Amino acid sequence: MFSSVLLVACGNNNENSSSNSSGTQVISQTNSNYYQGVIKDGHYLTSKSRGVSVQQNDNQLNLKGFENGLLGISKQHFPTDDYILQEGQYINTDTVEDWLGRKSKNNPDGLNPAGKDTKEPLYLQQMDEQDFMTEDHNALKIKGMTIGLGLNSIYYYRKEAYGAVYQKKLNDSDIIKQGKDIANKILQRLRKNKQLKNIPIVFALYKQAPNDSLVGGNFFASSVNNGSSIKSSDWKSLNIKNYVLPAESTKGVNNNDEDSFENFKNQIQKFFPNLSGVTAQAHYVDNSLRGMHINITTQFYGQSEIISFTQYVENMAEKYLPNNIPIDIQVSSTEGMQSFLSRKTGDKNFYTHVFTSY
CATH class of the missing domain: 3.10.570.10 (sex pheromone staph- cam373 precursor domain)
Structure with missing residues (x-):
């Protein structure tokens, strides 16, 4: 997990400096999208x-x-x-x-x-x-x-x-x-x-x-x-903007992106009508959709319901939501988070996890 221990950090010893004595470690990179981090004396x-x-x-x-x-x-x-x-x-x-x-x-x-x-x-x-x-x-x-x-x-x-x-x-x-x-x-x-x-x-x-x-x-x-x-x-x-979907105004939101989310939202609301809300935050860079975070609030608590619903959400997300962008979907209730789904850029399928209480 860590690279070699660094014996000395460069620099002087003033209080604003990153310098210090031994005990500094660098966290090995596990994904090219992330930076290596720094741990000192066992602490990040x-x-x-x-x-x-x-x-x-x-x-x-x-x-x-x-x-x-x-x-x-x-x-x-x-x-x-x-x-x-x-x-x-x-x-x-x-x-x-x-x-x-x-x-x-x-x-x-x-x-x-x-x-x-x-x-x-x-x-x-x-x-x-x-x-x-x-x-x-x-x-x-x-x-x-x-x-x-x-x-x-x-x-x-x-x-x-x-x-x-x-x-x-x-x-x-x-x-x-x-x-x-x-x-x-x-x-x-x-x-x-x-x-x-x-x-x-x-x-x-x-x-x-x-x-x-x-x-x-x-x-x-x-x-x-x-x-x-x-x-x-x-x-x-x-030119970086964030928008809420469904949008009160379509200004700045690509019509195809909004239609995709509306189709997804309508499908899951038909399957489980007792949903409190389905909203998304759409992230745009230079007028191009670069990511989406979706929140689904439910009113049910049964484990079998949550599992079935999560599987259905995954199917509808793969069918209706835009491709080639990172998407996170959080399913929660007043009891807390019930499940989440995540897809990285370039991936076809979602990673899913259902929380279970014992």
Whole structure:
């Protein structure tokens, strides 16, 4: 499962560094779609920045979409066959908390605008760091980094503690400007670390969905900064969208994709009419469907029913749902998940599993 033990990790010993003494291991790659990970002293190195946010994010789909999408962007610049993924170790938790705060006398490093919560919106909601390493003479050396910035599309605030929650829709032009300005400031700060002075650093900007959205947000821009550049430039627009099916509006959804899902939904509802709901999140890149996650909520609990239903869902999915894209189907009730089905890109058949309680 693990490759050879690394005796020394490269770098100095400052608190933002990934360097340390012996006991570092690299998890062997089992699938070319996944990065090798890093274990230190028997523990997986978790990100120091992930999960830190300005305020509680009520839409967990934002967090999931942010993390998964950031990984996809990183793979375009740091191939899984050439790099080892070390979750962010250079920006520690306290630093992230300061950066996510408002700029003030007490917090000069704050990346959100100075001012009162009722007047000035917060733009930067969350951030994540991914480090990309290579092995060199039994040591890990950082060769690249990706920074994801999660930006609010709606600013939620209270006028008094525990009072009513108000909201303000933020303009796209302001979101874009703020995101790029923040990326520039972070890039300049990272370049002060001599380990990060000459590596490529990728920034990706993510527009978060509203709290009541049934899908997560979308990455809308990225920038690759090579060498010792201290200004983030050459921004590339990203056409990535998530839609809920059945769709309230067909705008942005391919008609064939929507028809395929409707046929699938109608067939399984005919077979088991006591379903609470069948919905899907469709993931599009450059107007092309790249993946689908389907949730089916049931009202039955019998084991034989669940097994029969799961088998039927598999048959209908293979018959009606689009081919050549990854699809996950989750069947659940108020009791929890009952079964799931999954198909990878290029596969014809679904892998299925029915949960059994003993």
